[in-house]
Amino acid sequence: MRFYLLLALALSCLAVSAQITDSTQKVIPGRANSAQQEKKPYIIFISADGFRHDLADKYHATHLQVLRAKGVQATSMTPSYPSVTFPNHYSLATGLYPSHHGLVDNTFFDMKKGSGYSIRDRLAVEDSTFYGGTPIWVLAEQQKMLTASFFWVGSETNIDGVRPTYYYRFNDKISIDTRLQAVRDWLTLPEDKRPHLITFYLSWVDHAEHFYGPNSKETEEAVHQVDDAIQRMTNIVDSLHLPVNYIFVSDHGMAQVDTTKVVLLPDVVDTTKFIVSFGGTMIHLYAKNKADIAPTYTALKTVAKDYEVYLPEETPARWHYSDRDDRYHRIGDILLVVHYPLIFHSRTMRMIPGEHGYDNSIPDMGATFYAWGPAFKTGLTIPPFENVNLYPLLAHILGLKITQPIDGSGNVLDNTLKK
Template identity: 80%
Template sequence: MRFYLLLALALSPAALSAQIADSTQKVIPGRSNSREQEQKPYVIFISADGFRYDLADKYKATHLLALRAQGVRATSMTPSFPSVTFPNHYSLATGLYPSHHGLVDNNFFDVKKGRGYTIRDRAAVEDPDFYGGTPIWVLAEQQKMLTASFFWVGSETAIDGVRPTYYYRFNDKISLDTRLKAIKDWLTLPEARRPHLITFYLSWVDHAEHLYGPESHQAEEAVHEVDDAIFRMTRIVDSLHLPVNYVFVSDHGMAQVDTTHGIPLPDVIDTNKFIISVGGTMVHLYAKEKQDIAPTYAALKAIATDYYVYLPSETPSRWHYTDKDDRYHRIGDIILVAHYPLIFHTKGMRMIAGEHGYDNAVPDMGATFYAWGPAFKKGMTLAPFENVNVYPLIAHILGLNIAEPVDGSLKVLSNTLKK
């Protein structure tokens, strides 16, 4: 129950207020691009949270449809499992599956550290020990290329001792005008101080879908807000006449959930014997004593009707989420995964209209990938591919050397490039 208390504290009004107070840009002093990096192209890496693969067409996002026609698009992009926000943003940033980079869920427990990670716990979010791999901005900074971030998972943390040169702590209250002005200001800096990689995050679609569902007019309005934001961004950037490439992605899709009944936490789980991490579509059970795993697993298997019950040794291999994959030992000793389109609903939780986190093979979990700019071919459509392949693509465009093995491969997307 300690994890529940930690989560409750993180979600308290006081905690949320403290987290949204900071709206100032952070600048790491003393850095500059090397002469070699000054000659490189630029990439703006954009994520629209929850922007399901079909939403631009479904809701006629005219600007995005026109922009993707000038470059390449995937019919869908497959998120990593679990198909939730923090693991997938960090997979996009590192080229690693969640079990390999350490963010195995939005909320989880680290047995070795003896503490939980939740996405609203500021201390955890800024603790570099939770983050494995080498994010694309760290890779760039290590090779003397400056970067900037208007939000991305991990960008507020000194991973390997490195943050982006220019960054903001997450504060969704910061206006779009302020965000777009920052991009213009960054790209008009003197060449020695100008970032060549900018990460940019928009939450609007995900928020609307959770509250009202992906089929709602509120979701449609949020799609058009994103569409307008990207149009405004491209107009500003185009006026600067720089070789800027855009990679527009989402972290996952979204499903309209069954709101008629939620899945309660099964009674056979002894909450005195397990640390429990509950999400909308997945529950991790961390046994305080290993001898309690087998009988609880057997009891859960005997009653499970609305969810799958797994030991980490038996999860589907295509998830890359087994005990052998779990480099940081953060996956629960027992995992419950909700049947699509049901969700877990414990006492005090609000029933929501839209959710993600299901098996990443569920079509509604499909994410978006569009890319355009001088590096990309035009009018190209790709079959679905895994999101870990975006990292080596961006590294290649920027001319960065990937020193450590990653799960993605440039071969998957190399045919999208002109050279």
């Protein structure tokens, strides 16, 4: 039951596993679009990890600026709490808050299962029992519409017994040329074999921000790298003359870390009594004996400095992260939430200059939303909205019926679409 993860896992948005070298496309045989689905529009759903809401303007991403002007842009998109990669990519895919879909953090422990989840644990990442809700690709496949994925959280496992028809296991070493060629190949398949939803993930900006900070020249270069990739993608796809809609998002923003203070795991935490899931901005403490919760909580409240201490029933309601929200009982018995812009640290780790995971109302955590294509209005700017509202937008454009309750509402983004 011991699950003590040091701050090495605080680099939460880096490659899921450096050991994965599989670069082969996986294809589920025997599937085809129904005749009705063959006539539907197409969506390429793109995530640039850590692409904060202001980065396109801050670093003059000229291609994205031109493309968003042809469609819709939000001043910011609010990530779900906690503002880290795996929970938010899965919220984007399901329309559910993390406490409702089960991925409550990048690392956590499930006491009922007796096992933990970590973004670097391939067995856990591909264990379908960790994933609740109905991802948009599962919804589509269930309704006889083919999908493809060049990476997205959850796309590598059988959720409700379903994977995308075409998918890749996460391997960040696959070149952008290969990824773009795959998109072209998918969209030139015969109509009955052609995916109408493609998810596409880029990690470059997040990597640069973590290691060099969001204000660095390395982050600027990564933004331009994304900008160039999107231009190349649109040039390729637009030449095919298909009704393709593009939705470009990020999972969260990024903060410049205050590196002048070191915030360590408090000594009052007895690690023989608690399973500790350690993250850069939040620590979950899971009690092996529930009798140890109250005295440890009291001791932590007494010594707390540079972080807040919560019982799950005490978290802010706007986080949707309380014991009442916790459908899978995976939120810690005690939560330590560091003050922005500090991070929890380990003496074995060097200090990193960029981090996320903070309160999702903090402007630096704001994500990006741009959308363009035949379904969208042009030249429209909208105010911030919660990312769970993207799911019903995707379903509406693709003409899919949502079959389970979700947290998002179709009314929020309905005004972005042409009537």
